[in-house]
Structure formats: C-alpha cells, structure tokens
Amino acid sequence: MSDEKPSPSEAMRSLEVSDSPTSGTEADAADGAVDEATESHQAAEGVDATPSITSTKGFKQAILRTSPSRPLHEVESPWDPDRGGITRIYRGLQKMLDFEGTPAIVDLVVGAAEWAHRFEPEGGEDDEQQEATDEEAVLEDVLGEEAGV
C-alpha cells in the first residue's frame, strides 16, 4: 500500500462511470426493474420483490409514483422563452417545495382532459363557415338585384 493516499477525484478519473449506478432520474425510470442477481434470488424463493399493481398496496404505490422525473436541466439557457415559461415555473416550484414530481394519478387525470379537449368540436370554424356562406348569399342577392335593375 502506497504512503500517499488516493483522492476522491482520482477515483472518479479512473472510474468508468458509464457502468456505475444510474442517477436519480434514470433510476426512477428503471423503477420496478430488477437486476439479474435479484431475479435469480426471487425465482429461487418464488417471491415477488415489489407488490403487484392488482393489489391495494401496489395500486396505491403506482398512482402516487412520481417517477420518471423530468430532468432539471430541461431548460438550460437562463432565458429561453420557447422552452421556458411554465416548465421553468414548475421546476422552481419543485425546488421550493422539495418534491420530485406530480403523482401519476394527476398525470392521468390531466392527460385525459387534455386528450378529450383535442376532440371537442371547434364551433369557431363552423361559425366562420356559416358566416362566409351568409356573406356569399347576401352578395349574390345584391348582385342579383343589381343585375335585375
């Protein structure tokens, strides 16, 4: 053993981080995944490590799960109107209130509402079309009257 102790930074330089444990974001994305060693143990023991989503506990965990979390570096520039705005506000709230993300159940409800909104009949266009038709009819009447004069 050398007299000079290694430093943490030296360890990081020599470490191949690509095979290291994932960050919080990626770990959240892999939520529910099990490594091979654990799988073999589970297979041997015949026991599931995580509760099934069909169970009360599993369902509760699933709807309240906040992963995968959106990366905090999503908006990198300090001024980026195109990508900032609500995203930056949301990130600020996360930092202030110290929460990682909205529960899955909120995503489901809001997402369903957003999806339904896409299929709502756009009354504006129908009104515009009707208005155009009425204008054409009036014009025809006027032209017809003039022609008949």
Added chain:
Amino acid sequence: MDLTVEEALTNAHNLAALGATQTGKTSFTRELHATTPRTVSIWLNERGDHRVPDVEGVVARDLEDVQEAFANDAPRIEYLPADRREAIKNLQEFLWQVSDATNRELELQVVVDEVDRVAEQSGKAFGNLPSRDAVRIMTSEGVKRNVKFVGITQHPQQYDKESLRNSRYRAVWPMSAEAQDSVSKYGFNWGRIHDVERYRGVLHHMSGDVIGTVKAEEQYA
C-alpha cells in the same frame, strides 16, 4: 484491551451507535462524521422533518451530486436522496466501484441515522429487500474495502441482526427496557452505561470488552 477509542473510531471496522433518543448518540456521531481522519465521510440523511440538522458537508440530492462531490474532493457529504432505501443500494454499488478504482486505499465512511428504517429486521431472503441487503454487504465486506459503516438506531430490536453483528464496535447509551432486552446477549456493561455522565456512551468491542467512553463536544450537541 490495547485498542484505544481513537483507533476504534477511525479504523475501517464498523460501528453501531445504540441508545434511546436524546441520549447523545447522534451528536457524537455528528462529531465523528465531521472530524474523522478518513478521507471521505458520507451521511445518508432523510429529507423533511426527520432530517438530522447541522450535518457537515456539501449537500447531494442524488447519486450524480455525490459523484460530483467526489470529483471535487469534497471530504464531507450530506446525502439527501428522495428515497433512502433506493439510494443506499446505489451508494453501496458506487462505493464498491470507487474502492476497486483506488485499490481499496481510499478511506471511506458511511453514516446512516435511524438505520433500522433502511435495514430492518426481516425474514425476507437475500435479494428481496435491497436496502437491507446493501447494508449487509457494507457491514460484511466494507472493512476489506476500507469502507467504515456507522449505523445509528434507537431501536436495535428492529435493526437487521446480521448487520448489527457485523459491527465490531458498539457505542451504547441508555435505552428502553425492550431495546435493552433485544441486545441482552451482546455483553454490554449496563452498570457502566448507566453510571457515566449524561450524554456519554460506552464503547464496546464485539467481544463485550469496554474500550472506553465517548461523548460529543459541546459544539456538536
């Protein structure tokens, strides 16, 4: 016993700090974290109301932050993950990689308060409780990898027994009767534990021999 208190607190062998709340064990461990000569000490803290205050070090909120702290040679790290159970598993794997990368010469320390909350006593087989398994791995293999594990609990009856047995040194403060009963076979010197001054704990070797007493300095209380 020839071993001194200082040697026991600074070598790579694991330490368990056991005692009821407000007895001085967390203050002592906070001082140990701040003053240890070991190169890096990481305190795995809890977010929110259970967060131990005044823990020295840069704050890391995920493993990337921990890695960044290593890259910046930060000697003390307060690790505040969203989920300690998930974090301790990833931390163990990362530290094992660091150990391999430095030929096990980098002196590391991991401190976990309320360790029974991440490594509870359970009948689940190895592989079915990852956080407990990570603590078992650290307490059984850590000394060979120069990683000292310091576990703090006021509920030794709820702490994984294998992990507790793997702690060569046990600093003990007064505790509840049921907690005392759960560690009745560890050979602790209860007479001395109750005789020493307030906030002072008795440091035992795994053999039951008393090494000495420990107490936090005022600034860490």
